[in-house]
Amino acid sequence: MDLSGAEIVVQCLKDEGVEYIFGYPGGAVLHIYDALFKQDDVKHILVRHEQGATHAADGYARSTGKPGVVLVTSGPGATNAVTGIATAYMDSIPLVVLTGQVPLPVIGSDAFQEADIVGITRPCVKHNFLVKDVTKLAETIKKAFYIATTGRPGPVLVDIPKDITDPRIKVPYEYPRSVSIRSYNPHLKGHRWQIKKAADLLLSARRPMIYSGGGVILGNAAEQLTELTRLLNFPITNTLMGLGGYPATDRQFVGMLGMHGTYEANMAMHDCDVLLAVGARFDDRVTGKIKEFCPGAKIIHIDIDPASISKTVRVDIPIVGEVGGVLADLIEVLRASERQQDRDALSAWWDQIDRWRSMECLRYDRNSTLIKPQFVVEQLYEATGGKAYVTSDVGQHQMWAAQFYHFDYPRRWINSGGLGTMGFGLPAAIGVKLAHPEAEVACITGEASIQMCIQELATALQYRTPIKIVNLNNGYMGMVRQWQEFSYESRYSHSYLETIPDFVKLAEAYGHVGLRIEKPAEVRPALEEALRLKDRTVFLDFQTDPTENVYPMIEAGKAHHEMRLAPGVAAERELA
């Protein structure tokens, strides 16, 4: 069959089984948009800013495991997409981003809406391509999907000059069934001998700890991780990206670790003698002071990316491979082993962990007359039965969401962990809702973050994606204010937002429902009402305590055992 380049792009998406593409038209992609117009299989979601397209595709990808697809024009269309591409890159999210480019003959001439997007995105994509020959277009798109979704996933950009999509030039089309790249062999099985060594070390542990990250979610390995953790009866902590990889309501789960992790998780990390790291990358927000990270522990690290091994922390037993397969092999070896666990040591370790736990480090003032942000998240958790998909932006609200919405399932917690991109939550929620129309989708955000991609409220209306926006409005860039309070003697330099819009009116202007909530007693009823409005996007503007801080906290440069506790909790520890 002979197709034009523009038709090839659309046909490739169909053949790849793409349901939705998120995009914004412009000069360089008009041929492609014309081809899109003539079909109904691939549904196009028109965003209001290209950053929104990448975040929406990202939310779709995170919640489904399928690649998110983006289509934007050249120049500003492409550069606007860069923040979303970098966001996906840092969290290893599979995206295929198609960008228009000026025609081949004028590339390099500073043509109208020309930007070297291949050069600009090179450091924040897994790979990128510039298509120079229409007969290579289908193969290139196939490669893009293959690279984006295999191995350690990531965004792949395909830059398509306008003349490549010329409707008058038709070439034979066949979508390659498979593709192989000699320099890229992503399917890795863990080394048998390393797995055996890891099993022996795990069974010899007296104070073990499992620390798992986003790799477990991306690798669809939550089930294997849960089985292994229960088999060994080990305590487990998740990174911010790993939440939902193990049921948060289970007794063996000690909470998130790191900068705003729980006291018990961080203390257990500090004191453990064997650490099993699964699909986690020893990020600085997790490790704290690297020299004092798990000082007495032998470390096993399972990761698909060899470059993650011993990048910041030297590990004793590295296992490179797909997390799910490695965990399954490890379970098999453990079951077959005759070696016995030291049950007394393990029980003493659990006693210690329970003592740390009994401090209840996440306590906050429940008698306050102001709405506490933690309370809002707790109430959302209860009102949705813990089953919602929750997206977030970046800052204090993100940490409270992570601490107080207990994720029992993978792919329900959608946030920008690595890059920390404000503006992520709303468009991501639209992508999630499209993928899961029957599920409850909430976006926990703050009044600063939400304004970074607020224009996507229009997209939410156009495509009828009813989401519940839980705005924890404290009038400040909360996390900035908190750092300024702790480290800059409360000099709140430009962290106060003086002209906050009336979000109720704003929501209404965009055709949604807006609610302002000012008292703790109104919190639950407002949430219930929002959930009752099944087919409406509801903007819940919670006026929260402006002075509340996120606790506990490991301040920058400190180690796991040097946590700063909430004032009330700290006072009790002094007494004890």
Place this chain on the structure above:
Amino acid sequence: MRHIISILIENESGALSRVAGLFSARGYNIESLTVAPTEDASLSRMTVVTSGSDEIIEQITKQLNKLIDVVKLIDISESSHIERELMLIKVRALDGAREEIVRLADIFRGKIIDVTPSSYVIEVTGEKSKLDAFVQTLPTDAIIEVVRSGTTGILRGERGLHV
């Protein structure tokens, strides 16, 4: 520690900038970088001379391997290897100094490849340290211009870097 990393990379536009960009983005050192096509037109051979602790070198090789265009690489300085660099050096050669410069070039097995009444261009190949030594041997005021190719290298013996 100085390391010589030999890379086989797809001969595609932008491949060089992926490697160079990786070094600058992650703050690794580059002492020199050479690149040229191989006998297989689809592949380029790149030689990067870098330095760093063992941990950093390990990261550099892993990060390079992660680049989709990188087919294979080897740290040739970990094994018995030969390294060479080409230098073209233009020197002022007047009157009495002309003889002396020829003698020095001979000692370093250099070839004089261009002659004018007042200058020579000398071609010298060898390890970096030999070239450094030659430059230091010449009177500083005699040197007009120095062009060096950067180090390239190959493993000794039968073992080779190929697909």
